Amino acid sequence: MSRSWERKVRKNMTVVNKQRKKQGNGQIVFNAEKSEKIVGRNFIAPILLILFIGMYVILMQSSTQFKTDTMFWVTVGCYILLAALFYFRRPYITIGKDYVQTRRMTGDKRITAAAIKGISAQKGYVIVEQQKGGNWVFAKLTNRFPTEEIAAKLKVFAEANHIPFQEK
Template sequence: MSRSWQRKVQKNQEQINKQRKKHGQGPLMSAKSGKAALDTFKGRSYLMPAFLLLFILFYVIVTINSDAFKQADTMFWVTIACYVVLACLFLLRRPYLSVGSDYVRTRRFAGDRNVYVSNIKAINTQKGYIVIEQHKGGNWVFSRVMNRYPIEPMATRLKAFAEQHGIPFTEK
């Protein structure tokens, strides 16, 4: 089906659903029904912000104790402010794992990445860790210690995902 036809169908569905809502009736079907629901598991990154704050503290101590430091140097304070902002960004930008119908998605440094079923070699779980092995590229490791992921619910959802698509799943 062409994209223009899909857009026309979606537009008509939205119009009909608006009319049905005015008359007190439920929608026929969702206009966005092509998208499957995602199961998303969010973590929290504490180690990278803590490392950056320790680095800032080290930088301040070394710079203030040196003889070459000028008290009126604004670039020093701009550098400190930039590192604090970077630490806040790492703290607020939560890592996640989303499991879709035929792919797994997570956030990496360069942005969101997907791994489709055809590229997943195996899924391994052990206490506190989940490893998604790929045919091409590096393995994805989700850790309770590093990013505070909810490992047990993730493992049960990934086990169902692996069984659905015939991917080897091992628990250690």
């Protein structure tokens, strides 16, 4: 009886969420847990891609043997779309009750509090050190993260989960 009740509740929640989405309201989440999502802005990769495609166009146009055909313009267009994708796909950090999540090149990654060795914060940088794997660095310079806000929220997270927190 309990599982069928939960299925009914989930089904009704999807219907209500679709209606709320059409109305422009936020979605209702079943058994939601509180988490903080902080976003940055990636601008270095799009600038480098635009500079690269600009250099490509200039070098190819100056060549006497190169013919600008459809494939040339498709390539230029694809690089511009890639730059737009990097710009509009904003980097983020989500700080939950017992996890930290962010987007990496290979997709969204989540680490639990038990897998975090320590957290260090300094001016312009916040570093989440993992037990296994590379450190996660959130920088104000490269991704326009509000590092002071991230450091404050991660300090509360570290205290709640007994993780060493170091401020430099």
